[in-house]
Amino acid sequence: MTESFWIETLGCPKNEVDSDKLVGTMLADGLVPAESPELADVVVVNTCAFVEQARQESIDTILGLDSVRAPGARLVVTGCMAERYGEELSEALPEIDSVAGFGVPVTLGSTRGSKTSSFDLLNLPRPKSSSPWAYVKVAEGCDRACGFCAIPTFRGKQRSRSVDDILAEVDALEAREIVLVAQDLAAYGRDQGVGERSIVPLMNAVSQRVDRVRLLYLYPSDLTDELIDTICGSGVPYFDLSLQHVSSSLLRGMKRWGDGDRFAKRIDAIREREPAAAFRSNFIVGYPGETEEDHDQLLDFVESVGLDWCGFFPFSREEGTFAAGLENQVPENLVAERLAELTALQDQITAAKRDEMIGSVVEVLVDSPGIGRTWREAPEIDGIVMVAPELEQGSFATVTIVNALGPDLVADGAAPVEDADS
Numbered sequence: 001m002t003e004s005f006w007i008e009t010l011g012c013p014k015n016e017v018d019s020d021k022l023v024g025t026m027l028a029d030g031l032v033p034a035e036s037p038e039l040a041d042v043v044v045v046n047t048c049a050f051v052e053q054a055r056q057e058s059i060d061t062i063l064g065l066d067s068v069r070a071p072g073a074r075l076v077v078t079g080c081m082a083e084r085y086g087e088e089l090s091e092a093l094p095e096i097d098s099v100a101g102f103g104v105p106v107t108l109g110s111t112r113g114s115k116t117s118s119f120d121l122l123n124l125p126r127p128k129s130s131s132p133w134a135y136v137k138v139a140e141g142c143d144r145a146c147g148f149c150a151i152p153t154f155r156g157k158q159r160s161r162s163v164d165d166i167l168a169e170v171d172a173l174e175a176r177e178i179v180l181v182a183q184d185l186a187a188y189g190r191d192q193g194v195g196e197r198s199i200v201p202l203m204n205a206v207s208q209r210v211d212r213v214r215l216l217y218l219y220p221s222d223l224t225d226e227l228i229d230t231i232c233g234s235g236v237p238y239f240d241l242s243l244q245h246v247s248s249s250l251l252r253g254m255k256r257w258g259d260g261d262r263f264a265k266r267i268d269a270i271r272e273r274e275p276a277a278a279f280r281s282n283f284i285v286g287y288p289g290e291t292e293e294d295h296d297q298l299l300d301f302v303e304s305v306g307l308d309w310c311g312f313f314p315f316s317r318e319e320g321t322f323a324a325g326l327e328n329q330v331p332e333n334l335v336a337e338r339l340a341e342l343t344a345l346q347d348q349i350t351a352a353k354r355d356e357m358i359g360s361v362v363e364v365l366v367d368s369p370g371i372g373r374t375w376r377e378a379p380e381i382d383g384i385v386m387v388a389p390e391l392e393q394g395s396f397a398t399v400t401i402v403n404a405l406g407p408d409l410v411a412d413g414a415a416p417v418e419d420a421d422s
Contacts, residue, residue: 005031006040008065010058011048013181013216013380015079017126017137019046022078024126043069047081050151051316055081059093066095076100084154123165125172132365132394133177133212133379138166138202142183143191144219146244147255147322148284148315151183158184158191163202170209176394177212177365179379185215186222200230207234211396212365214378216240220266221257228270236375237277239270244284246301247294254287255322260301267305278376280309285342286335287315288326295338302345308353309382309407310346312339347406354383354404361400362411366391370415372399388413 005026009019022044023033034040043065047058058081066075074097081089082099090099122140141156142149170178180203182188189198199215206213214236218227220243231237245251246260270277283298302310314335317324364372367379370389377383386408391397399411 003031003041004034004039005042005044006034006037007044007046008037008061009046010061011046011050011054011080013135013179014137014183015046015048017135017181018079020126020134021124022046025124027127028125037065038068038070040069040073042074042076044076044078047077047079049080049084049154051313051318053316062093062096074098080154084150122159123161126169127172129173129175131379132175132367133179134173134175135179135181136166136169136173136206137161137181138185138188138199139182139191143187144184145255145322147253147326148244148287148318150318150321153320155183158182158187160189160192160198163205166202167205167209170206176210176396177214177379178206178210179214179216180206181216183217184219184222185217186219186227200226203230203234212236212375214238214375216378217242219257220263223266228273232270232274232277237270237274238280238375238378239267239277240280240378241267243281245287245290245294245298247290247297250287250290250294253289253323253326254284260297264301264305267307278309279305279307280311280378280382281307282311282313283342284315285312285338286330286332288323288330289328290315290330290338299342299345302342302349306349306353307346308376309350309378310342311381312342312346314339350383351404351406354407354409357401357409358404359401361398363396363398364411366393366395366397368393372397372411383407383409385409385411386414387411389415 007019007022009015031042037043045058045062045065048054049058062075062077069075075095076098077089077096078100086099090096122137139158139160141158142152143158145152186199188202203213203215213234215231218239218241220241223241231239243263244254244256246263248259251258267279315330362374364374364385364387366372366387370387372385372387372391373379374385385399387397387399401409402412403410
C-alpha cells in the first residue's frame with residue numbers, strides 16, 4: 001500500500017527550500033502527498049530554532065500535529081531544532097517518532113528503531129514550483145561570528161553549491177521569478193576559492209533563464225559597486241540589507257561591520273544610480289547594552305533613510321553565542337516599548353511610500369488569482385498588489401494602481417476590498 005506524507009514548514013525561506021527537496025525525495029521514493037495531516041502516514045515538521053519565539057512555535061506545532069495524526073502515523077521532526085537539539089528534543093517530546101537532522105530518510109524504515117538520523121538536502125532535486133516564483137538556496141551554513149546568531153553552531157561552515165547544480169534546479173522549477181537565498185548570500189563561492197564576488201556571475205546566469213532574479217540577505221560590508229550595478233541592471237533593483245542596528249558601539253558588540261552613517265551613504269549612493277530602488281532591512285531591538293541614545297539613533301535612521309520595508313525583532317539570548325554571556329540585558333518591557341515605537345514609525349513610512357504609487361502604471365507578476373507583485377515586493381514578506389481575478393496565474397500584466405491599503409496596493413479591475421480575502 002502506498003504511503004502518504006504531510007510536511008509542515010516553519011521559519012525562513014531556506015526552510016521552505018528544504019521542505020521542497022523533501023517533497024521531491026519522497027515523491028521519488030513512491031510516497032504521495034496527503035490531503036491533510038490527519039490523513040497522512042508520515043507527518044513531518046520542518047522546524048525553526050533561530051530564536052526562542054520560533055522554538056516555541058515549533059514545539060506547539062509538533063504537539064498540535066501529534067494530537068490530530070491518524071493512529072499508526074509517524075511523526076518526524078527535522079530542520080534547525082532537530083539539528084541543534086537532537087537527542088535532547090526526542091527525550092523532551094516522546095510524542096516524536098524520529099528526529100532527523102536536516103532531512104528525513106524517505107522510507108523512514110531506518111528510523112523506527114532509532115530516534116535520530118540525518119542526511120544532506122542541499123543538492124537534492126525538488127519538484128516543479130507550484131507558484132510562479134521560487135526560492136533557491138545557493139549555499140548552506142555561515143562563516144561569520146555575529147554575536148547574537150547561533151546558526152553557525154548547527155548549520156556549520158558555509159558550503160556553496162556549484163553553479164551547474166543551481167542552474168539545473170532553476171530550470172527544473174520552471175518559475176518566472178527566482179529568489180536566491182543563503183545565510184550569507186554575497187559570500188557565495190568564497191569557500192570554493194572562486195573569489196568574493198561570484199554571486200555576480202551566478203546572478204547573471206540565472207537572469208538569462210528567468211524574468212526576475214531577486215537576492216535576499218545581503219551583508220552591507222559585501223555590497224560592492226559591481227554587485228550594486230548588477231542588481232540595478234537586472235530589472236529588480238531590490239536591496240535586502242542585513243543591517244541589525246546603526247549604533248557603532250552596539251554593532252561592535254554584535255561583532256558586525258558598519259554604522260548608521262556608512263549605511264546611509266551606501267543607500268544614498270544606490271539611489272543615485274537607481275532612484276526607484278527599493279530597500280528592505282531588519283533590526284534587533286534590545287541587544288545587551290542598548291541605551292536610549294542607541295535607540296534614538298535607530299529611530300533617526302529609520303525616519304531619515306526611509307526604507308520601503310523593515311522588520312524589527314527583540315533580542316533573543318541564544319545558547320552558545322557571544323551575546324548569551326553579556327551583561328546589561330535590556331528589560332523586556334522596555335524592549336517591547338522600543339519595538340512598538342519603531343514599528344509604528346516604519347508602518348507610517350511604508351504606507352506613505354505606497355500612497356505615492358497611486359496613479360502609477362506598473363507591471364505585476366500574477367502569483368495567484370487576484371494577487372500580484374511588482375519587483376518592489378518580495379514574495380511572502382512584503383506587501384501585495386490586488387489585481388483583477390481573471391488575470392492568469394504566472395502571467396505578467398500591466399496595471400494602474402488606484403488605491404493603497406497600508407502595505408498593499410489595489411490595481412484597476414481588482415475585486416472590491418471587502419471581497420479581497422474571499
